[in-house]
Amino acid sequence: MKNKEVIxxxxxxxxxxxxxxxxxxxxxxxxxxxxxIFANTGQECEETLIFVDKCDKEFSxxxxxxxxxxxxxxxxxxxxxxxDFKSAARNGEPFEAFIAKSGIPNANKPQCSDRLKALPIxxxxxxxxxxxxxxxxxIRKDEERRKAKSASKYNLIYPLCDWAEIDKQDINTxxxxxxxxxxxxxxxxxxxxxxxxxxxxxxxxxxxxPEKFTFMLSMEGKYKYVKPNDNGQQRLFFRKNRSVxxxxxxxxxxxxxxxxxxxGYKDDQDSGCSESxxxxxx
Numbered sequence: 001m002k003n004k005e006v007i008x009x010x011x012x013x014x015x016x017x018x019x020x021x022x023x024x025x026x027x028x029x030x031x032x033x034x035x036x037i038f039a040n041t042g043q044e045c046e047e048t049l050i051f052v053d054k055c056d057k058e059f060s061x062x063x064x065x066x067x068x069x070x071x072x073x074x075x076x077x078x079x080x081x082x083x084d085f086k087s088a089a090r091n092g093e094p095f096e097a098f099i100a101k102s103g104i105p106n107a108n109k110p111q112c113s114d115r116l117k118a119l120p121i122x123x124x125x126x127x128x129x130x131x132x133x134x135x136x137x138x139i140r141k142d143e144e145r146r147k148a149k150s151a152s153k154y155n156l157i158y159p160l161c162d163w164a165e166i167d168k169q170d171i172n173t174x175x176x177x178x179x180x181x182x183x184x185x186x187x188x189x190x191x192x193x194x195x196x197x198x199x200x201x202x203x204x205x206x207x208x209x210p211e212k213f214t215f216m217l218s219m220e221g222k223y224k225y226v227k228p229n230d231n232g233q234q235r236l237f238f239r240k241n242r243s244v245x246x247x248x249x250x251x252x253x254x255x256x257x258x259x260x261x262x263x264g265y266k267d268d269q270d271s272g273c274s275e276s277x278x279x280x281x282x
Contacts, residue, residue, distance in 0.1 A: 004033045007157075008125060009136040010279050011038045011055075011063055013048040014189060015182050017138035017278075019171050020160050022059040024136065028163075034136075036061040037124060039068075039117040039279055042089035042096075043191040043215060051182045053085040058180070068120040070097035080120035080127075092215045095191075099219050103227035104235040106195050117279030122154070137278055142167040148280045156280055187263055195237045199250070202238070204259040206251035217244045 009024060011017050024034055038052050056063040065088055069079045078098075083089070098115050099105070105112040125131050132155060139146050140160050148156055160166040175181045182189075187201035192212040197205075205212055216237050224234040229241070236243045 004031060005134070006033045006035060006130065007134045007136060008121075008130055009034050009036045010121065010138065011036045011052065011061065012138060012278055013038060013044060013052050013182075014138070015175055016140055016160070016168075016171050018051070018055045018059075018182075019166070019174050020136065020138040021055070021061055023166075024159065025059060025061070035130065036063045037121050038063050038065050039121055040065055040083065040088045040094070041112070041116040041191060042067070042092040042094045045184060045188060045192055046090065047183045048189070049085060049088060049090075051180075054180050064124065066120045066124050068094045068098060068116045070094070070101055070115075072097075072101055074101070078115055078119040078123065080123045082124075092219075095215070096219065099223050100226065104219060104223055104237055106235065106237050106241075107239055108229070109235065110196075112191075113279060113281055118154075121279055135280075137280060139278065140167055140171065141165040146278070146281065148278075150280055154280055193237075195239075198263075199239070199247075200259055200262050202247055203251040203254055204256065204263065206248050207254070207256050207259070210248065213244050213248065220244055 007024075009021055011021050021034075021036055024032075028034075036056075040049070052063060052065075055061060065083045065085070066080045067083055067089055069081050071077070071079070094116055095112070098112065102111060102115065103109060122131070125133070125135075135154055135156050136159055137148070137156050138160060139158050144158075144161050147158060147161070148154075150156070151158075187197065187204055188209075190197075193202060193205060193216055220236060220243055224236060226235070228235055233241065235241075236246075238244075238247055
């Protein structure tokens with residue numbers, strides 16, 4: 001009997017990615033051996049980690065949890081370590097190691113997904129003889145514009161676009177019928193206060209869950225002059241080189257009810273931070 005092709009699957013921790021993963025096993029498990037990998041940055045919400053763990057157990061994914069190992073010596077690349085639900089970093093340890101070396105990520109230096117997700121996954125693939133195999137990414141048909149420019153470099157494929165035409169309603173319908181789901185609202189997904197989120201989403205988090213900004217506030221205090229901007233100006237997280245304090249002050253002039261109404265508008269949905277942050281998004 002011919003050996004089945006091995007395909008890597010990036011499990012981002014979002015509902016679309018989880019849907020894709022169970023669908024691949026159910027409809028294509030007889031054709032392929034799937035290796036599911038989740039990259040933890042240390043700044044995911046606890047609800048995301050719980051969801052990954054529940055999906056793993058419910059659907060028998062056999063998820064490999066990886067985290068970036070950042071060598072502080074310049075010129076030395078990022079490797080990986082394997083963790084699990086219990087040992088996964090929850091206080092931003094991989095993220096801080098990356099920032100200490102490379103500086104604060106933002107719209108001008110959008111390095112975090114690559115350094116904290118793609119590179120540790122690629123190192124895991126290299127060490128385990130998976131380099132160059134096909135690699136599934138959970139992007140739906142209605143968000144095809146998010147396909148990575150690096151797709152050919154990493155042999156990325158998009159089953160929810162190209163093997164079927166799955167949209168957001170399909171995903172929602174599936175999870176409505178399950179005994180569990182991701183216990184986060186859409187604006188809360190991905191890293192707790194991801195700089196890619198729209199201002200409206202960040203303001204809402206600032207008003208409802210200000211403690212989630214503790215990590216970024218600490219990082220700006222420690223590392224804002226690590227690899228500063230070309231003009232020597234400090235590097236900060238948010239658009240237009242705004243600080244956490246700037247964002248919190250802006251939020252203080254607004255109210256929760258108005259922001260919740262505004263977040264549903266299409267212009268907000270088109271921000272860079274979608275339901276899930278894919279490792280390969282450039």
